[in-house]
Amino acid sequence: MKHSISVTVNGVTHEASVDARTLLVDFLRDHLHLTGTHVGCDTSQCGACTIHIDGASVKACNMFAVQADGATIKTIEGRASNGTLQPLQESFKEEHGLHCGFCTPGMIMSAADLLQHNPNPSESEIRHALEGNFCRCTGYHNIVKAIQSAAQKM
Amino acid sequence: MTPYSFTYHKATSVEDAIAQLQKLGDEAKWVAGGHSLIPSMKLRLSAPEALIDIQGLDELKTISDGGHEIHIGALSTHRSVETSSLVKGKCPVVAKVASGIGDPQVRNKGTIGGSLAHADPSADYPAIILALGATITVQGPGGSRSISADDFFTGMFDTALEDHELITRVSVPAVGSGAAYAKFGNPASRYAIVGVAAYVEKDVHGTCTLARIAITGAADTVFRASAMEEALVGKPFNEASISAAAGHAPDESDMLSDLSASASYRAHLCSVMAKRALMDC
Structure with missing residues (x-):
């Protein structure tokens, strides 16, 4: 069964349909093509997939995309603006x-x-x-x- | 790594969470912070057919002052416990334990109720909960009940929780001083290879009148170091008596042995970390 979700990533709202078991990190990388969030260990230890959800740092390999429904997400792509680094x-x-x-x-x-x-x-x-x-x-x-x-x- | 397929449900209240779990059957699970369950699902060591997400139950996220104790809602994250001015003010040792769990990302998601229900033999919270003699309140289909920490942990990943019972809050005594936690952590996971939580009371002469020492990481479940406790009570609470008491290491044959530490090394660490915790009390 697919779930409809709405997430705001780096200021842009995305509506999507996801399987319950789709990991948030895979949703960001494969569905939204935001590949700056990396998959390192894939066991929630290495932190390469760290993003911010509602302002707090979280490992995106350790939650499901469906759990992010309604959330405000920031990834590494959301930091620089118009080519100017923070x-x-x-x-x-x-x-x-x-x-x-x-x-x-x-x-x-x-x-x-x-x-x-x-x-x-x-x-x-x-x-x-x-x-x-x-x-x-x-x-x-x-x-x-x-x-x-x-x-x-x- | 992708887990096996499951259906996803959201609970709207504690009663709804219990009703959904009863309806969805034995292969359904509640998920809170998910920091033990989801890695295990990804490794396909766990394969629930349904997940009931309880993270939206805001009524389980409050931390309130109960006078001689603090009531910590089961869905309080480690981060919210670590930064709570109430916990820091009235039971600082619990805030300190929370601040050393996992890493910041883990603490932003992991919950106290989830940690206790999972009962990982190397988790930090069980040690301090047991040393302080906290009370765990649970709700099930027939109503709620309280379980003392002494009765809660029954084995590896096993607790006194009955089927369909959800932890709703943890009540820790307001202990301003006399309690400490010392952990020898795994440098990668930050789980305790051995962690010792201690709580002592002393009389006006400095004699130890009560000692509760709980050890995590060392055996298949958290346990009270009764030989150490007995060696302290009635003695002047000083470095000599602490060293003597901490010397009562648990039996090596009861210790875990894995690639992080052998059984004999764990038994040795129990003494070393007990001394450090007691010296901090």
Whole structure:
């Protein structure tokens, strides 16, 4: 049985018909073609699929699209506007906060959730806030620096 | 990874959730935050034929002051418990435990009722709920009842919940001090390899009059470390007595053994983490 859902993603409302078992991350990537949200581990550990639902960071591989009916969603594609990067994105570039870049969308969405509650986090608060995001390249050091740098700018 | 097919339903009230579960049969399940159930469905370890989503039941999301206790609605997320000024003010140890569950994304979705009903042997909440002697209120087709934490956890992923009973709230005593939780967590999942929650009361002379020590992660279910408790009660509460009591490690043969830690290492960790928790009380 299909379910009709209505979700607002990056300011655009989409009406769709989905199977109950369609994961939200697959809906974003395969139905809406928003492929910036990555599937890493697919076991809700690595955080590459982190998005914001009604303002809170969530792993999109761990809920069904039907559960997002009526929600306001923000993905990595919703951050830059007209090609202008936001301070967090700019800082990841400046501080070399990425290597292969696979984890970066999730890292930025988690960091954005942190900064909206805590605009001036300490290094340990940043590391605690990133516990749900794995990076296999950088050793996290430059990611933490990028978030500290963004916090200064914002 | 895609789960097996299921039908999806939304509950409109606690009574409706119970009625729908009765109607949809044995292969139906409630889903709250879904942070244990959905990964298990994706791995096809769990294959419910129907999911009844209870996340919309706002009446189960309140955190209220009950004087000598705090009533935490079963659908309160770990994040809402972690940030609740009421919990932080009147029972800070519970806010601290919540702040260490999983990671921020997990805490934004996972719920206290879901964690307790699932009864994962490595979950954090069961330890503090048991150490504090909290009360779990459940509702079923015949009405509601209260279950003490001492009677709630009955085995691996097993609880005193009867069929069609839903946890509605968890009442924790307002304990301003004398309670602590120390976890040796898995660095990837943040589940407790061993986590020890302790609650102690002392008299005016500093003698320990009550000790409740609950250990998670170590065995097939959370349990009270009775030998440690007995060794503390009646003694002056100081580092020497804490060290002596924490030395009463549980029997290695009762410990879990997996790729994270062997049974003997877990037994050792029980002593180490118990000492840390007690020193923080």
